[in-house]
Amino acid sequence: MRWILIVFVTALPVPLFCGSVVLENSTIKAVFNENTGALQQLISKKDGWYLQKRPELGRSFRLDIPLSHQRFNPVFGEEQPPPQIRHEKNGKRLRFQWKNVRSKNGGRLAVDFTGVAELTDDGLIFTAEIDNRSFHTVETVHWPILGDLSRPQPDALFSQLGMDYGGMKSLQLFPKFDNMPGYFAVDYPTQMLQTPDTPFSLITAPARGLYVGYHDTTAAHLVQFMARLKPGYLGYEFWDSGENPKGDSLAGQPVHLEFSVLHFPFFNGGESGKLQPVVLVPFQGSWHRGADIYKKWRQSWFQSPAKPDWLQQVHAWQQIHVNNPENDVRYSYRDLLKIGADCARHNVGALQITGWTIGGQDGAYPSHDTDPHLGTRTNFAEVIAQIQKMGVKVILFNKYTWADRVSPWYESELIRYTTKDPYGDPHYYGGYAYQTPTQLAEINTHRFSPLCHLSPAWRQVACGEFLKSIELGADGMLYDENQHHGDSRYCFDATHKHHVPAHIYAGDTRLATDFHEISNPKKADYLFAGEGNYDLQFREYHLSYFRVDLNHVALHRYVAPYQEMMIPVSGYNDRNMINLALMNRYIISYEPRNFKGRLDEFPQTIEYGKKVDRLREKLSAYLWHGVFQDTLGATVLSDGKIYTNYSVFIDPNCGKKAVVVVNYSYELPVEVGIGFADKTKKWTVATPENPVPLVFSGIVNIPVNSAVVVIEK
Ligand SMILES: [Zn+2]
Numbered sequence: 089m090r091w092i093l094i095v096f097v098t099a100l101p102v103p104l105f106c107g108s109v110v111l112e113n114s115t116i117k118a119v120f121n122e123n124t125g126a127l128q129q130l131i132s133k134k135d136g137w138y139l140q141k142r143p144e145l146g147r148s149f150r151l152d153i154p155l156s157h158q159r160f161n162p163v164f165g166e167e168q169p170p171p172q173i174r175h176e177k178n179g180k181r182l183r184f185q186w187k188n189v190r191s192k193n194g195g196r197l198a199v200d201f202t203g204v205a206e207l208t209d210d211g212l213i214f215t216a217e218i219d220n221r222s223f224h225t226v227e228t229v230h231w232p233i234l235g236d237l238s239r240p241q242p243d244a245l246f247s248q249l250g251m252d253y254g255g256m257k258s259l260q261l262f263p264k265f266d267n268m269p270g271y272f273a274v275d276y277p278t279q280m281l282q283t284p285d286t287p288f289s290l291i292t293a294p295a296r297g298l299y300v301g302y303h304d305t306t307a308a309h310l311v312q313f314m315a316r317l318k319p320g321y322l323g324y325e326f327w328d329s330g331e332n333p334k335g336d337s338l339a340g341q342p343v344h345l346e347f348s349v350l351h352f353p354f355f356n357g358g359e360s361g362k363l364q365p366v367v368l369v370p371f372q373g374s375w376h377r378g379a380d381i382y383k384k385w386r387q388s389w390f391q392s393p394a395k396p397d398w399l400q401q402v403h404a405w406q407q408i409h410v411n412n413p414e415n416d417v418r419y420s421y422r423d424l425l426k427i428g429a430d431c432a433r434h435n436v437g438a439l440q441i442t443g444w445t446i447g448g449q450d451g452a453y454p455s456h457d458t459d460p461h462l463g464t465r466t467n468f469a470e471v472i473a474q475i476q477k478m479g480v481k482v483i484l485f486n487k488y489t490w491a492d493r494v495s496p497w498y499e500s501e502l503i504r505y506t507t508k509d510p511y512g513d514p515h516y517y518g519g520y521a522y523q524t525p526t527q528l529a530e531i532n533t534h535r536f537s538p539l540c541h542l543s544p545a546w547r548q549v550a551c552g553e554f555l556k557s558i559e560l561g562a563d564g565m566l567y568d569e570n571q572h573h574g575d576s577r578y579c580f581d582a583t584h585k586h587h588v589p590a591h592i593y594a595g596d597t598r599l600a601t602d603f604h605e606i607s608n609p610k611k612a613d614y615l616f617a618g619e620g621n622y623d624l625q626f627r628e629y630h631l632s633y634f635r636v637d638l639n640h641v642a643l644h645r646y647v648a649p650y651q652e653m654m655i656p657v658s659g660y661n662d663r664n665m666i667n668l669a670l671m672n673r674y675i676i677s678y679e680p681r682n683f684k685g686r687l688d689e690f691p692q693t694i695e696y697g698k699k700v701d702r703l704r705e706k707l708s709a710y711l712w713h714g715v716f717q718d719t720l721g722a723t724v725l726s727d728g729k730i731y732t733n734y735s736v737f738i739d740p741n742c743g744k745k746a747v748v749v750v751n752y753s754y755e756l757p758v759e760v761g762i763g764f765a766d767k768t769k770k771w772t773v774a775t776p777e778n779p780v781p782l783v784f785s786g787i788v789n790i791p792v793n794s795a796v797v798v799i800e801k
Contacts, residue, residue, distance in 0.1 A: 109173060109182060111207040116370065118205065118212055122173055124148045124166045125184040125203060127232055130212075132298075132370030137240040139298055139370065145344050147235035149203055149216070152228040153191055161193045165201075181206040198222040203231055211299070211369035211381070214349070215362065223357040230314075232366065233348040237261075237315070240293045242334075248279070248315060248347075249375055249643075250286030253571075253620040254634035254653060256375075256641035257281060261291070261345055262332050264325070265317040271327045276320055280312040280350070284593050284622045285571075289313035290378035291347070297371050299378040300349065304364035305389050307593045307624060310352040310577050311366075318344050354578070354589050376720055379647055386623070392651065393604070395630050396564070396613040398481060399652055402705045402712050403437030404697060405483070405677040406430070407656065409684050411443040411462060412522035413451030413534050418684055421463035421471045428475030428482075430687045434694055435701075436678060439475060440566055442485035444468065450520040451534055453490045455497065456553040458560075469560050481563040483615060488550045488599065489569040490517060490536035498537070505546035506537040507579040507592055517574035538573040541595025543584035547602050554603050564615020566633060570596065571620045600628035617654075626651045633677065638664060638752050642672040642718060642735070649673075649716045658682060661692040663793040667750040670700050670776075670795055671735045673716055699776035700795075706779055707797060710737040710746035722747045723763040731760050744800040751790040761787045762798055770801040 108128060111118045119129040121143070128146035130139040140146060148165025155161050171184040185202045198221035206213045214232045239246045239262055246262035259266045259279045267277040281289050288301040302311045319341040321330030333343045349366045367385075371377040408427050410419045419427065424441060431439050443449035446459040458465040472482045491502035506514035514537040521527040539546050557565060578589040586595075600616070607614040617631035623644065626632070631652040632644070645653060654675035657665045669676050676697050680689040687694050704711045714737035721736040722745070734749040751758045763786075764771075772781035773788055774797050781799055788796050 109175070111180065111182060111205060111212065113180075113207050116207060116212050116368075118207065119143070120182060120184070120205065121146060121148075123170045124168070125171050125173075125186075126166055127205075127234065130234065130368075132296075134370070135240070135296055135372060137296060137370060138238050140234045140236055141238035142236045142342070142344070145236035145342060147233035147346070147348070149201060149233065150230040150348075151189065151191075151199070151201060151218075151226055153194065153197060153199065153222070153224045153226050155194045155224065158193050161191050163189045163191045163197075163199075163201075165203075167192075177206065180208070194224070197224060199224075199226060201229075205232070210385075211367045214366045214368070215364070216351075217360070217362050218353065218355050219360045220355045220357060225357065226353065226355040229351045229353060229363060230348040231351065231363065232368075233346065235344065235346050236342075237291065237345040237347040240296055244294050246291075246293050248281060248313065249290040249292055249378075250281035250288060250313065251623065251643050251647070252285055254632060254640075254642075254644045255636060256643040257286065258641075259315070260329075261315060261317075263334075264329050265315075265321070265332050267328050267330070277317040277330065278314065280314040282313070283307070283311045284624055286313075287623060288378070288382050290375050292375050292378070295373060297375060297378045299367070299369040299371055299381040300347075301367040301369075301382055301385065302349070302364065303367055303385055305624060306364075307591060307596070309354075309364075309591050310593075312350040312352075314348050314350050316346045318342070318346060352578070352591070354587075356588075374720075375643075376646065376718060379643065383647055386647065391627060393616070393628060393630060394613075395652070396615050398437065399615060399630060401437075402701050402708060403675065404435075404701060405438040405440055405654065405675060406436050406687060407440040407442055407485075407677050407679050407683040409442045409449055409682075411448035411459060413448050414522050414524045414527055415448065415461055416523045417461050419462075421458075421468040424471050425474060427686065428471075428478050428480050431475075431480045432478040434687050435698065436480070436687065438481040438483055438563070440483040440485060440677070442568075442683060444484060445486075447492070447495075448522075449485070450487075450522070451492060452495050453492045453536070454488050454502070454539065454550065454553050455495070456486060456556040465560070472561050476561075476563070481615075483564045483566050483617065484557050484560065484562045485568055486554070486557050486565040487568045488541075488553065489538060489573065490519075491539055492519075492534050493537055494534045501549075502539070503537070504583065505539050505543050505549065506581075507540045507573065507576050508581040509576075510580045510589070512580070515574065515576035517576075536574075538576045538592065540579045540581060540584050540586075540592060541599040542579065542586040542590050542592065543581070543595075546584075547595075547599055550599060551602050551606055554606060558607055558610055558614065563611075563613075564617060566617040566619070566631075567629070568619050570600075570618040570629070571622050571625065596625060597628060600625070604628065623647065631675075636668065638668065640668065640672070642716070645672050645674075645716050646718045656683070657693060657697065659693060660690045661696070661793075662690070663693075663696050664750075664752050666693070666697050666700050667752070667793070667795040670704065670711070671733070671748045671750050673711065673714075673737070676701070696776065699779075703774060703776050703779045703797065707746060707774070707799065709739040709741065710744070710799065711748070711797070714739050714746065721745055721764075724749055724760050725763070726758050726760045731758070734760075734762075746800065747798045748795060749788070749790060749798070750795040751792060753792050755792060757789055757791045759787060759789045771798050772801055773798050
């Protein structure tokens, strides 16, 4: 006989239909099946959106617990005997417990799963505990699962959005579905966003959405926000996309989107552990309202390291590449004096020197020795000091991500510190090809292995290499590729003094913290810059440098309005990229000829950049020190249609606004009208070419490749 033990700690559950328990407040209603723990319905009460619609498609949890003879061994919550259910916190928290779960291919295992759902003012929060007394590893956990994520408007665009390399990653859910794994590997089209690149997924439809946040600051585990289209495409379009079915059923099967949060805790036999909170909050409005939920949580833990004073003023950089693995020496250390003088003459405040280490850019890593082809270490230190005397800050390009497998050091020592796969092999990364036909054909490219920052022995070596850089006297470093480890996620090396396996990204903070301990006593205002920092990294890195295109959506800028971000400008008359920097408050990094050339090689670009930075200085209360609002706070129309290439800044001291509108077209000027909610206020307009503000009539003509700034008086 099946039995259910229900312990009524406080309030009685609210029955919806037979065999269900409910969590409900003024905004959310969540219905669970008391026999399976399946989330049968999830309703956003403010707008009536059934986020999880058909109860019969509701899902409970899933574990994956490989056996020694068969790795495929899932555990499905719906296939278990009914859980014990406890009602806690005045009926606002449900605790479902399954003991000795039944697996598909291994029978019952000594593993208990406890799933907790709690309704708070912050949203519907899912946590879990796993007690693994078996000899097996609980590798992954799906919790929660929305088995029938439904669209609020049947025909409208439906997507999941997340943060990605300074911008936004957008995966379409409907009317087409973006597939990511190999078609041969899965039954159903599947897509995922993952931490720590994005700490949340925003499931968005027009004017509403669902925030799914993973609220953890340790990066201890990988978490994926996974969606599947079942039973599959109506029409297949190559391996990565296809047309979704429109109706509720297809070939006798229900059509549904299954959305789950997939944790990779790797709890080994004998280990117990918890899953960090997953927070679900429906929101009304554009994606910004979903990002605001993350911003609010971010304020509870985020602390920025103190920034160097110079970084906070309007300024620009130049990046210069001096050498590469084919020894194509562009500039000796001494030659850099000319580059420094270029910067001083053009009022460029910082020079990033790339490829200064032995073997050039992307050769001989992680060595941060100087290269005899370029001069001596003493030469280089003197050159850095002389450039600093010109009023230009010097930043050195550093990298601790890879071991160069070509280097003798790799075999003699570094191989011990590389991240390992479950089979004991070092992970592998393809590296980067430079300049010669042979290398561009990938015939002799230096291949890499990622280094494990969780290994104390490696961190000690890395700190020695960092010392070599900082002792040259530069004002800071840009740690290139600090934000990733190739495709490697977990390290299985048992000699690294970490849990086996360990999420490699959890080492990023440890390495950065060790570096700060070195730099603080030597140079308290030493700049830590990184590449495309994921958000947690802004706790250690002052600046994030990344590349964008003109479709860039400034999601990270919106989430982190006070963090420094920088983009390269490389074209010969690159007004569009400079205007993009203006619109999103990015520092300009001048990079003529893909950072091989000198500033005077692209006079039109440098002259326009200077004009934009002069305007940003003049209007710095808005455009540099203001709070970026993306498109919120103004309406911009052109030809009666919504015009999207604009942004709004608010001066935090007085609350006044400025709106930057840009025209990316190379052929056509654009006439835009700008509307504001408050019609009584007076506005002026300025441009990089005409920085003195003039009265703004409400309509402005923007020439090709140009920008205007409309300012509240
Ligand atoms: Zn390791």
